[in-house]
Amino acid sequence: GAGVSQSPRYKVAKRGQDVALRCDPISGHVSLFWYQQALGQGPEFLTYFQNEAQLDKSGLPSDRFFAERPEGSVSTLKIQRTQQEDSAVYLCASSSSLTGRWVYGYTFGSGTRLTVV
Amino acid sequence: AQTVTQSQPEMSVQEAETVTLSCTYDTSESNYYLFWYKQPPSRQMILVIRQEAYKQQNATENRFSVNFQKAAKSFSLKISDSQLGDTAMYFCAFMKHEMDDMRFGAGTRLTVKP
Structure with a gap:
């Protein structure tokens, strides 16, 4: 597609429920990033993929968070046993740079707003 | 570790006027990239302008320009002739x-106020 597509746009989950958030990057973009944006804050880095390889997952806040990109295109961020502190907007971004060092910046999706009740 | 500080949580400006948003950062690197992103209510982060640290010339994109002070580690965004559509969250990034x-x-x- 022409842009980065994320679904669902909104997700309400009961505490303890598992959720899966999808990101469809720009076709051909090798680098893919997930960010978490809490209300009133800037995005915080979660994890980075280069094609199907997860090269950096240092930002994942706990082992309840898991991301995958099995075929090097679509990525899924999974959160197990959701907690209220997981409520945030989850942004996905992609870049055509092999190393992620794209001087023009990333292309972001519109995010998924997750609310845990 | 690199940190980015935006000291103005909220700003307002009259339509057609000029406004400057502040950003400072902390790094020990000599080469890096700086960005300003706009995030409207749609939530999509839109790149406004970027600056490469090794370039001394300040970047300009139409009504948007930056004042990059490398020694002071400052990277402010100036919006000229503000328009209603400029209303959004603005993020500085490193x-x-x-x-x-x-x-x-x-x-x-x-x-931006009419």
């Missing part, structure tokens, strides 16, 4: 040359 992730400030909420 990317280390050798790193892959982008670090963001906490943002400034800009309101």
Whole structure:
């Protein structure tokens, strides 16, 4: 597609429920990033993929968070046993740079707003 | 570690006037990239302008320009002839040359008033 597509746009989950958030990057973009944006804050880095390889997952806040990109295109961020502190907007971004060092910046999706009740 | 600070949580400006948003950062690197992103209510982060640290000339994109002061580690955004559509959250971001992730400030909420 022409842009980065994320679904669902909104997700309400009961505490303890598992959720899966999808990101469809720009076709051909090798680098893919997930960010978490809490209300009133800037995005915080979660994890980075280069094609199907997860090269950096240092930002994942706990082992309840898991991301995958099995075929090097679509990525899924999974959160197990959701907690209220997981409520945030989850942004996905992609870049055509092999190393992620794209001087023009990333292309972001519109995010998924997750609310845990 | 790199940190990005935006000291103005909220700003407002009259339509057609000029406004400047502040950003400071902390790094020991000599080469890096700086960005300003706009985030309207649609939530999509839109790149406004970027600056490469090794370039002394300030970047300009139409009504948007930056004042990059490398020694002071300051990277302010000037919006000229403000328009109602400029109303949004603005984030300053830093990317280390050798790193892959982008670090963001906490943002400034800009309101353009008619």
